[in-house]
Amino acid sequence: MNDFVSVAPISAHAAHDPNPPRVEPILKGDGWYPDIDLRDVRVVLRLDGTVTDARLFDAVVEGIAHAADVLHAxxxxxxxxxxxxxxATHPRQVAGESVQVRRYRRAVYGWAHALVLERYRGYDTSQSGTRRVDAVALSPDEARRDAYWALGDIVGRRRLTVEAI
Incomplete structure (x- = not known):
């Protein structure tokens, strides 16, 4: 049995808004977690203009929500x-900033990066383009691993890597 779903076409005007809504560059934390600066996210993750501000905002919001969910208890x-x-959960500072705040950012950035990577694997789908992307780019799984390691570092959980033989 085959199913077929038809949807109304999207008009050219609705599909591409030449003046998308402005996205504020600072995502305010809740007072317990720090603010996240989208400009810093862009620099750290080396994201170019192909990732729009709105899509980056969405990925970072999900990163913040996921980190908060994992760290809730x-x-x-x-x-x-x-x-x-x-x-205030750990006294150590590096470069004048709490290591916990740095770890939190690493977790949020890692989760957001995984989401972005899954959506923007690369526009060049030729064999040479795929090899170039694989050689340089972080995979979504590696970005998620970095995020979970950062969350584990925050709560003091030791890292363990196991490979099946």
Missing amino acids: WRVKCEASGAADLA
């Missing part, structure tokens, strides 16, 4: 112990 314990914010 740990955060509740930390707040019960008197931690006013993420930075």
